[in-house]
Amino acid sequence: MLEFAENQSTDRVTLFVNVILPLAISRLYTYRVPFELNNVVAVGKRVVVQFGKSKLYTAVIDEITTIAPEKYEAKYLMEVLDDRPVVTSQQLDFWKWLADYYLCNTGEVMAAALPAALKLASETRIMLNPDGNFDRSLLHDKEYLIVDALDIQPILSVSDIVKLLGQKIVMPVLKSMFDKNIIHISEEVSERYKPRKRSYIKLNPLYNEADMRRELFVELERRAPKQADALLAYLKLSRNQSLVSKNDLMEESGVSAAVLKALSEKEVFIIEERNVSRLYYDEFEMGANFELSPAQSNALDEIRDHFIQKDVVLLHGVTSSGKTELYIRLVEEALHNGKQVLYLLPEIALTTHVIERLRKYFGNDIGVYHSRFSDNERVEVWQKVLNHEYKVVLGARSSVFLPFDDLGLVIVDEEHETSYKQFDPAPRYNARDAAIYLAGKYQAKVILGSATPSFESYFNARTGKYGLTELTERFGGVSLPEIEVVSIAEEIKRKVIQSHFTSVLMTDIQTALSNKEQVILFQNRRGYAPVLICRVCAFTPKCINCDVSLTYHKSSSHLHCHYCGYKEDNINVCPACGSTHLEYKGFGTEKIEDDLQVLIPDSRIARMDLDTTRARNAYQNLLNDLEEKRIDILVGTQMVAKGLDFADVTVIGIINADSLLKYPDYRANERSYQMLAQVSGRAGRRGKQGKVVIQTYNPQHRVIDQVIRNDYKDLYLTEIDERKNFKYPPFYRIINLDIKHKDADKLYQQAEYLAIELRKHFGDRVIGPEYPLVGRIRNFYIKSIMLKFEKDGVSIVKVKSVIRDIIVQFQTTPLSKGCIVQPDVDPY
DNA sequence: AGCACGCCGACT
DNA sequence: GTCGGCGTGCTC
Numbered sequence: 001m002l003e004f005a006e007n008q009s010t011d012r013v014t015l016f017v018n019v020i021l022p023l024a025i026s027r028l029y030t031y032r033v034p035f036e037l038n039n040v041v042a043v044g045k046r047v048v049v050q051f052g053k054s055k056l057y058t059a060v061i062d063e064i065t066t067i068a069p070e071k072y073e074a075k076y077l078m079e080v081l082d083d084r085p086v087v088t089s090q091q092l093d094f095w096k097w098l099a100d101y102y103l104c105n106t107g108e109v110m111a112a113a114l115p116a117a118l119k120l121a122s123e124t125r126i127m128l129n130p131d132g133n134f135d136r137s138l139l140h141d142k143e144y145l146i147v148d149a150l151d152i153q154p155i156l157s158v159s160d161i162v163k164l165l166g167q168k169i170v171m172p173v174l175k176s177m178f179d180k181n182i183i184h185i186s187e188e189v190s191e192r193y194k195p196r197k198r199s200y201i202k203l204n205p206l207y208n209e210a211d212m213r214r215e216l217f218v219e220l221e222r223r224a225p226k227q228a229d230a231l232l233a234y235l236k237l238s239r240n241q242s243l244v245s246k247n248d249l250m251e252e253s254g255v256s257a258a259v260l261k262a263l264s265e266k267e268v269f270i271i272e273e274r275n276v277s278r279l280y281y282d283e284f285e286m287g288a289n290f291e292l293s294p295a296q297s298n299a300l301d302e303i304r305d306h307f308i309q310k311d312v313v314l315l316h317g318v319t320s321s322g323k324t325e326l327y328i329r330l331v332e333e334a335l336h337n338g339k340q341v342l343y344l345l346p347e348i349a350l351t352t353h354v355i356e357r358l359r360k361y362f363g364n365d366i367g368v369y370h371s372r373f374s375d376n377e378r379v380e381v382w383q384k385v386l387n388h389e390y391k392v393v394l395g396a397r398s399s400v401f402l403p404f405d406d407l408g409l410v411i412v413d414e415e416h417e418t419s420y421k422q423f424d425p426a427p428r429y430n431a432r433d434a435a436i437y438l439a440g441k442y443q444a445k446v447i448l449g450s451a452t453p454s455f456e457s458y459f460n461a462r463t464g465k466y467g468l469t470e471l472t473e474r475f476g477g478v479s480l481p482e483i484e485v486v487s488i489a490e491e492i493k494r495k496v497i498q499s500h501f502t503s504v505l506m507t508d509i510q511t512a513l514s515n516k517e518q519v520i521l522f523q524n525r526r527g528y529a530p531v532l533i534c535r536v537c538a539f540t541p542k543c544i545n546c547d548v549s550l551t552y553h554k555s556s557s558h559l560h561c562h563y564c565g566y567k568e569d570n571i572n573v574c575p576a577c578g579s580t581h582l583e584y585k586g587f588g589t590e591k592i593e594d595d596l597q598v599l600i601p602d603s604r605i606a607r608m609d610l611d612t613t614r615a616r617n618a619y620q621n622l623l624n625d626l627e628e629k630r631i632d633i634l635v636g637t638q639m640v641a642k643g644l645d646f647a648d649v650t651v652i653g654i655i656n657a658d659s660l661l662k663y664p665d666y667r668a669n670e671r672s673y674q675m676l677a678q679v680s681g682r683a684g685r686r687g688k689q690g691k692v693v694i695q696t697y698n699p700q701h702r703v704i705d706q707v708i709r710n711d712y713k714d715l716y717l718t719e720i721d722e723r724k725n726f727k728y729p730p731f732y733r734i735i736n737l738d739i740k741h742k743d744a745d746k747l748y749q750q751a752e753y754l755a756i757e758l759r760k761h762f763g764d765r766v767i768g769p770e771y772p773l774v775g776r777i778r779n780f781y782i783k784s785i786m787l788k789f790e791k792d793g794v795s796i797v798k799v800k801s802v803i804r805d806i807i808v809q810f811q812t813t814p815l816s817k818g819c820i821v822q823p824d825v826d827p828y
Numbered sequence: 829a830g831c832a833c834g835c836c837g838a839c840t
Numbered sequence: 841g842t843c844g845g846c847g848t849g850c851t852c
Contacts, residue, residue, distance in 0.1 A: 019852090023829050029852040052851045053831060074852055107829095121829085158830095169844060171831070817847080 013066055016074060017041055019059035020095070021051055022111040022119050024104070024426070028062055030069050031077040041077075044085025044092065046118065048078045048189060056122035056189050060087050060110060086118060086386065088403050094438060101437075103735070103800060103823035104426035112427055113401035115378035122187040126156045126174065132181040139182075142173050147182065193379045195275035199246035201234060201260065202270040216268065227263050230255045234269070246271065277380055292329070293476070296322050299469050300329055303447065306467025312436060312446040314415070314461040317471030318480065318710065319451045319681030325475075327411050328361055330447065331392060335365070339408020339444070340385075341392040342399060344431055346417040347371060349642065351623075355394060362392050369395035369402065397422065397431030400438055407442040410435045415448035415457055416674060428824045451681060452674040455667070458716055481652070481683035481690035483708045487699045488656070499595040500587060505653045505693045506599070509633065512651040513603060517688075518626065519633045520640050521592060522679045523655040526609040527551035527560060528591045529584035532571070536579035541571065554590050555611065592655060593635045600633075608636035641678040650690050652683040657696040661703060669703055669719055676707045735787045735803060739769070740820040744781045750810075750819045751783040757806045762787055762799070 015033040031049050033041050041047070041064055049059050058081065068074070095109040111119065128150045139147060142165055149156060149164055161170045177183045207213045220228040233253030237244045246260065263269040292300065299315070303326070306313045317323045327343070334341050345354065347370060355368055367381045367390035384390045385402045393399050397420050412420075412432045420431040432448065439446045448457055448466070461468035474480060486504045491497040498506060512519050529552045533540050541550045543561035550559035550568070558567045573580055593607045606612075606622060613619040625631045626646055634640060654660075660675045662668070676694070684690020694704060706715040737754065741747035751769035758766045767786040787799070803823060810816050 016852095021829090021851095023851095025829085025851080027852085031852065049852085052829085055830060055851095057829090069852070072852060111829095124830095167844070168846095172844095 013038065014068065015041065016065050016068060017047065017061045017077060018063040018065065019047060019049060019077075020062050020092075020110050021049075021057055021059045021107050022114070022121075023051075023057070023107045025107050026105050028106075029059070030074045031059075032068075032074040033064075034076055037077070037080055040080045042085055043089055044087040046081040046086060048081060048120075050075055050078065054122075054124065054185075054187055056187050058119045058121065060092075060114075062092055086382070086403070087114075088386075088405055090405060090441060091401070091403055094401075094434075094441065097437060098427055098429055098434060100800070102427045102429050102825050103804070104428070108426045112398065112422070112425070112429075115375060115382055117193040117375040117379045118382070120189050122189045124158050125186050125188050126150070126158070126161065127154060127184040127186070129181050129184050132183070134180060134182050143177055143182065146173070146177065150183070193376055196277075196376075197273050198276045199271050199273055201244050201246055201249050202272065203234060203238070204267055204270060207268065224259075224262070226255050226259045227268075229253050230259050230263060231268070277384075290325060292325060293322065295471060295473055296325055296475070299471050300326055302469045303330070303467070306469065307445050310465075310467040311440065311443075312448065312460075312465070313467035313469055314453055314457050315447055315449040315469050315471070316453050316458070316461075316712070317449065317451060318474060319677075320474045320478065320685050321451075321471035322475035323413070323449045323471065324357070327413070327447065327449070328358070330409060330411070331362065334409040335362075335391050337408060338406070339391075340388075340404050340406050341409045341411070342402075342404065342407060342435065342438075343392060343394045343411045343413070344399065344420070344435060345394065345396065345413050346419045346642075347396040349414060353645075358392075358394055365390060366392040366394055369393055369399040371396060371398070397429075400431050400434045404438075404442070407439060407444040409444055410439045410446045411449065412446065413449045415450045416452055416454035426822070428822070430826075452677045452712065455670050455716060455719065458712070459720070462716075478684065479689065480710060481680060481692050483680060483692045483694060485694045485696060485699045485704055485708065488695050488697050498599055500592060500655050500695075501596065501599065501653075502693070502695050505695060508651045508691055508693055509600070509653070513600070513632055515650075516629075516648070517650040518629070518631065518646065518648045519651045519653065520644070520649055520679075520682055521596070521633060521635045521653040521655055522637075522640060523587070523589050523592050523635060524637055524659045524675075525551075525586070525588040526562070526590070526611055526637050527588040528554040528594075529586050530588060531585040532559065533583050533585055534574035534577060534579055535581040535583050537574060537577040539574050539576035541568075541575075551588065552584060553611065554594070589635050589637060596633065596635070603632045604630065605633045605635060606631045608634055608639050610637070610639075613639065638675070640682065641675060644682050645685050646682075647685065647688060649682060650684050650688055652679060652690065652692045654679060654692070654694045654696075657694045657701075657704060658698055661696075661698060661701055669715060672703045673707060673712070673715055676703065677710075680707060735799070736824040736826060737785045737787075737803075737807075738822040738824060739783045739785070740822070741781055741818055743818070746818065747781045747783055750815055751785060753813075753815055754806065754810060754821070755785050757810065758785065758787065758803070761802050761806070 012035070015038055016030050017033055018028040018030050020028060029049075029051065031047070041061060043061050043064060045061050046058050047061060048056055051057050056078070091113070095106050095113060099106045099109050126146075128147065136144070136147065145164060146156075146161060149160075156164075158170065158174075161174065162168065165173070174183065174185065178185050207216055217228060217231060220231060230249065230253045233255075234244060234249055237248060237252055246257075249260065250257065260269060260271070264271050299317075303313050303315065315323060315326065331341050331343070343358070359366055367384055369378065369381045373381070381390070381393070382402060385393060385404060393402055395402070412435055415432055422429055422431075436446050450457070453461070457466065460466045484504060486502045488497065488502065491502045496503040501509075509519050531540060531549045532552050541559050542548065543550055543563065543566050548561060548563055550561055552570060553560050557570045559570055560567045572582070574582060589607050589609050593605055597603070597605050606625065608619075608622050613622065622631075622634075623644070626634060626644075626649075629648065654676070657676065661672050680692040683692050694707075696704065698704070702718070703715065706712070739747060739751050739754065741750060755766055755769050765787050769783045769785045787803075807821050807823070810821070
């Protein structure tokens with residue numbers, strides 16, 4: 001190895017690497033490569049570097065140069081962590097594109113892209129100095145506290161000290177203690193990824209010969225009967241499996257580990273440790289066959305045709321039209337051509353149900369990647385994609401970051417789902433759009449599938465940028481559910497409504513129950529009542545943080561803020577006037593559940609909302625109960641609109657559709673349509689005819705009308721038409737500046753100032769800051785300024801650099817104090 | 829992201 | 841006076 005290195009011409013050259021650090025910093029940093037690592041460094045490998053005073057970080061090599069930096073002395077990199085790159089150069093390009101497109105730093109993309117176990121950062125550890133001779137009686141209070149704590153727990157972190165002292169700034173104290181030789185301060189990095197090890201037993205090949213084996217057995221039986229048992233058990237197990245694990249053998253034979261150890265010492269057994277995957281699934285059947293319906297076959301042909309000309313096809317298929325079967329066929333084709341496939345699903349849709357279904361066809365070729373996986377599991381998926389062990393990855397939005405190198409097909413199912421967009425930490429990316437870009441890099445084809453496509457995708461399809469394929473009938477000849485709209489006002493007038501349930505809905509529920517079928521009721525609000533009001537003085541309890549009324553939750557007997565999570569005890573007496581006449585206004589899922597139980601006492605009713613699914617496994621338990629028919633009626637919020645697919649749910653009741661018809665933003669109609677269509681789509685899946693009852697005060701509403709007619713095109717066209725004269729843009733790119741501040745007045749000034757600056761460059765493209773209205777999340781008020789860019793030759797690169805400049809310039813003004821500006825990009 | 833440095837109000 | 845909060849700037 002050493003000789004090899006000496007032969008390399010690079011041996012005596014001084015190399016430098018430019019690395020990406022997983023931090024919100026715009027620049028790359030240059031480190032010097034120690035000579036002995038000259039042949040080890042490579043683009044895409046991870047290195048450990050010291051950055052700043054003491055911290056160690058994992059960085060990724062972006063570039064190797066021989067040019068020494070002029071203005072400073074580069075530090076040496078400390079360690080190269082990988083034998084071969086874990087990040088491909090294609091990925092590095094992708095990271096840079098993403099950072100540019102979504103106005104953030106490459107480091108932030110890296111932080112989002114790498115599984116946590118691949119990006120270790122050092123932790124500062126504080127220990128007592130064993131050689132330190134100090135007089136404890138001379139210590140300050142704080143120093144004494146720290147020394148005391150270290151006596152009990154020898155290693156503490158900085159955050160431990162922060163908690164211990166109850167103050168935010170602890171470094172000066174620690175530093176002075178370090179100077180006085182009382183404590184040690186060190187930086188520790190530990191590899192967080194640990195392969196899972198398992199011990200396997202092998203028989204010494206000597207005993208493969210029958211005579212030898214017989215001799216051994218006789219010998220053992222006489223002197224060590226337990227060992228003979230173990231040998232017998234081994235022989236039995238090895239007949240069916242090539243590798244016998246220690247655990248299996250112990251279980252089969254009933255002997256202890258000590259017996260196996262003795263056999264290993266006698267060199268009868270050879271025990272070896274192997275890394276095993278946490279991801280192995282052995283129950284699957286490959287290539288189960290299914291027939292496509294004529295409609296599906298036509299659609300498949302159409303998609304193939306589109307792919308000749310176009311890279312992206314929007315598959316618009318009504319619920320239960322059998323989109324998944326088409327995906328499976330397309331995946332098979334891609335695999336046949338030796339390509340990799342990325343199959344994106346929204347997080348909530350990644351249920352074991354879906355995963356099992358696909359694993360049935362693709363067996364262990366398929367990898368699954370989502371946030372419920374542990375760190376170690378994610379690293380294993382990452383490595384298996386790198387090694388081409390996985391040809392198909394089924395995953396949530398973050399799987400666009402996996403190290404593909406020969407992608408042939410990308411499927412984005414439920415393309416309209418807003419959960420593809422990451423909101424809070426940068427990069428604020430949309431996985432659907434990122435995936436389309438990624439596919440472009442590999443000349444891969446993209447399928448966007450949805451029953452209710454987003455307007456931007458539908459726009460792209462109708463204007464010819466994407467191919468458009470439609471599936472208008474349900475699979476298996478089942479017709480779409482019958483939708484009945486019931487006027488609540490009318491029922492009130494006729495006095496036939498009971499509580500929140502119209503006579504129509506009640507009849508349908510009763511029919512379903514008598515047929516042993518199930519019902520889902522949709523109410524888009526959790527809790528019991530959203531407003532509590534004093535009838536004497538009109539006092540309403542409000543959140544101390546958010547200034548919104550608190551929702552009464554009967555089950556917990558608390559008043560909750562649905563914005564920030566603040567809660568307080570329920571009140572029986574008005575704190576303002578002392579009156580006991582308190583009225584509950586409005587209603588939520590809890591009240592629907594309660595009232596219905598009174599009306600239909602012998603039905604089994606369950607509730608599915610944030611409150612009932614918070615506990616671990618609660619969501620899955622509810623699904624199981626529904627599947628196994630321990631629930632007759634499920635009352636739920638938006639949560640029931642997605643992913644529920646049960647054959648016996650034949651009736652869907654929308655308690656009050658009006659709450660879905662008035663979203664406060666400019667995509668209101670699109671969202672209303674999506675919610676109504678999705679909820680309705682739960683009725684009569686898997687073969688049974690379903691019925692949907694929509695209760696509303698607005699039976700003539702345009703969106704309801706189009707849900708009934710299942711006519712997306714109409715809604716879309718009227719929407720487009722209206723937006724021509726609308727101050728908010730239709731489907732061009734929007735850059736959004738979210739401006740946050742704790743003080744609403746200051747926020748207003750800041751937003752105004754920024755808008756004026758932006759208008760100097762972009763004129764009337766700048767919208768706001770009047771839209772949206774000031775929102776408030778976790779103590780911060782938020783305002784947005786939008787910039788719309790139509791396809792009129794504006795260089796978005798230039799636009800972004802101007803925006804960056806304006807933000808930087810703004811931050812030098814005194815006005816910017818306490819203000820957080822977050823740029824975001826939306827793809828319309 | 830940390831961490832240091834420097835400024836400023838509130839306390840022993 | 842100085843301690844601790846907070847804003848600002850730098851890290852190869």
